[in-house]
Amino acid sequence: MASSQNNQDTVHPSSDPSIYHEYESKWSTLPSDSTGWIQRAKDVAAVLAPDAAAREKANRTPRAEVALLKHSGLLKILGPKEYGGGEQPWSVAYQAIREVAKGDGSIGMLLGYHLLWAFSSSILGTPSQITKWTALITSQNLFVGGAVNPRDSDLVITTDPNDSANIIFNGSKHFTTGAAVSDLIVLEGSLSSSSFPESGGEHIFAYVPTTDPGITFSFNWDAIGLRLTESGSAQISNFVVSWEDALGWDASTKQPLPDVLGVPFATLLLPTIQLVFTNFYLGIALAALDLAAAYTRKSTRPWPYLSGGERETVAPAEKATDEFYILSTYGTHHAHLLAATALVDRANERISGLFAAYAGNHTRDNRGEVTALQRGEISELIAAAKIVVTDVGLKVTSDVFEVTGSRATASKVGLDRFWRDLRTHTLHDPIAYKRREVGRWVLLGEIPTPTWYT
Incomplete structure (x- = not known):
């Protein structure tokens, strides 16, 4: 580690974990139910949001932000209670990822990747390996990263x-x-x-x-x-x-072991992380619209000119919040985000139910009972959700400038980071292939062959 740490020091500095030290005691008790866990995620977002643009501009290695996640307990949201975890279903974990992403898309992404990698033993491991790693990661509040980019050579x-x-x-x-x-x-x-x-x-x-x-x-x-x-x-x-x-x-x-790695359940790692992506995409888009709305209410000016000349019978709007095109844009994007949220929540519940039934605390290992069709149907639902959220998210994070005005492009406002965050990660794997997969499911009833991205 010394060589890596020294290398970091010569490239760019890290953020200071001590800046969030107060939250270690403030959040020393874990939430007791799903409502409390979602609130904890919202509390983390509230800490991150005010200086998110400034921290992003500084571009420091996020050691402080990871410390904040540790203080919050969110790293243990899926862990069994016997090891000090929250023992929440994946549906709650996905919502937590989304909420943290509203405060800072990068940290929502880090939480999502951690939860996926921390859960990997439950998908790929033997029963003894599941016990070993789940106990260690949960009880020690460890943060897990990955070096698994499949586009590189193995x-x-x-x-x-x-x-x-x-x-x-x-x-x-x-x-x-x-x-x-x-x-x-x-x-x-x-x-x-x-x-x-x-x-x-x-x-x-x-x-x-x-x-x-x-x-x-x-x-x-x-x-x-x-x-x-x-x-x-x-x-x-x-x-x-x-x-x-x-x-x-x-x-x-x-x-x-063929009864562990040779079954459809072992390939659920991929749709699980695709839904991680979809949830933090959604959080970023929701936050963009919220910040834009707050800016519009406070700072956006109405347009003082009309195009109809003497024939115009309507006076210019007195306030930006009276502008018809501003109201129409916000209404449209809010409606589309509500629809996207409903679809994502449906996918969250479906895969969460599968994990609860086959990767929970059972007296026997029944992961081999999951069929290729079960896996395929969930994969297609997640692909559909990702398509919708990608389309809506990119549209919303671009259009917010239409309803906030030219002064909202100021760096200190920070509206640009939402589009940049979404544009960066939505290129992770081409959405066109998701559209094709869903199309083949709709037209031909074909479930996709599991791949590194399906």
């Missing part, structure tokens, strides 16, 4: 020449959202054909400690939006991992 996994009980990861990742400010990282790689000639290039996911010298971060994230997600690149060099920590693998036979 990390290469070879045997450890010094210990057959271990494997070694090598390679690099262009995007590693949240990893540099994490406690644990999810690595993913494929078995080398030279070391494992009969492996067929199977993939392995594993949790690893961020402090290990085998990973070095570049701290080179400098996109136009979501600037506080620390999503830059990393180099993984001779990172040693025990076979015991290969999620869903048998450490003794060194083979993937």
Whole structure:
């Protein structure tokens, strides 16, 4: 870790975790129900929103913001109560992501990625691995990042020449959202054909400690939006991992367990994170309209000229809030966001119900009972929600300038960050492919073949 920390110091500084120290005691007690958890997320957003534009402009590594998430307890919202967690369903976690994103899109994204990676053992792991990692992450309030960008070449996994009980990861990742400010990282790689000639290039996911010298971060994230997600690149060099920590693998036979990784349930990691995206997109869009409305009420001026000349029978509006086109625009976008929210909430409830039934506290592991059709139907619902939110969100975050006026483009207002945040992440995977997937479902009844983005 020393090499990574030194590298950071030479590139750009981090934010100071002590600025949020007061919230460690203020939020020392976890909420007791879903209403309390959503309120806690709103409280976090209220802390982040006032200086979100300034913090984004400073573009510091978000160590303070991660500390705030830890103080809030939101990192443990899904964790079992027996380990000190909130034991809330995914539907509540998704709403929490959305609420935090209203205050700061970057931090909503970090929370969402953490929850996905923290939950990965429940999707990919053996029962003993689920217990191990869920207990550790929840009880220690750990923040989890990932180095799993599938558009890069896979990390290469070879045997450890010094210990057959271990494997070694090598390679690099262009995007590693949240990893540099994490406690644990999810690595993913494929078995080398030279070391494992009969492996067929199977993939392995594993949790690893961020402090290990085998990973070095570049701290080179400098996109136009979501600037506080620390999503830059990393180099993984001779990172040693025990076979015991290969999620869903048998450490003794060194083979993937077919009843864990060979079932449709194991591919739910992808629609789960697609819905993470959709919820923080929605939070960003909702916040953009709210901030624009507040600006319009306070600062936007009405247009003093009419185009009808002497034939015009209507006088110019006295206030911006009387302008018909301003009222019409706000009304339209509010209606569309209400519809988008209803669709997203429906998707949240559907996948949450699936996890409650198959990944909860059961006396037996029934994840293998989830069918390809169940998985496919949820994937298509999530794809539809993402299509709608992407379209509405980009429209809203652009149109807010039409109803606030030229002075609202001032940097101090910060309205531009909403569009930049959405535009940055909606390019994560082409929405055109989501439209095609849904189209094939509607016309042909075809569920998509699971991929890294489906």
